[in-house]
Amino acid sequence: MQQLLCFAAGLNQLAKRVYDWVMKKFIATNGREVLKAVTPSGVTVSMDTSVPLEALEAMQKKLQADLSVDEHAATGHRRPVKKPHQK
């Protein structure tokens, strides 16, 4: 039982370290709370914690649209146009 508890505590610590590595909160020099994360590909992203989820989603949508336009421009392929009768 003792060994099991030690193992669980170890796992707990490991998970906490992984979490701290992936997501980190801190107070910036201007007093604002900031969330920092590192993606598996090594991108460091920070944001003011007051930014609403809607803004994140809207930003993601815009970035995806930009990247898609760039891709079509690079490959020379036209984006498929949806016909009115198509769902």
Place this chain on the structure above:
Amino acid sequence: MPTSQFVRGQVLKCLFPYDNASDRPGPHPHYCLYVQDVEVQDKRFVMVCYGTSRLDPALLRAHSGMILSVRSPMIKGEMPGDVTHFVADHVALLPCNDDWIYGSFDARLDFVKESSRTKTPEHRRLYDAFVAFERVMKRAASDGMSLLIANGTVGLPPHITLR
């Protein structure tokens, strides 16, 4: 505070949030590159990519192939150093307010506007480099957004539990 739309290649003076210099007193502004902006609930939020005048071996090692270096004469506006290095895979999403962004500062990469892209061979080379860099920067920002959206603003990543 700028309320109008930002433009491609705009340089923003802002308090880029970073936690590895907590011993430094007071705010430390950075000259960052505009990535994208959105307006939600009448508030504007801007995504910027980190800019610094100091290019040391550590930065080069950590962000190899992710840095766009631009000499100050190639930036329209008052830049403090000789060269600014923008780091594509280091981004931040900030509210457009005085807490983060210096509204009085106005600068833009001088080779992005269509009319100035072909001014000199350096303009042409920098514009080509910028186009590639912009793509990497947006891809990085998108990766970052995916992670933040998946994890929410507070709490553990979905696949990790503390207990």
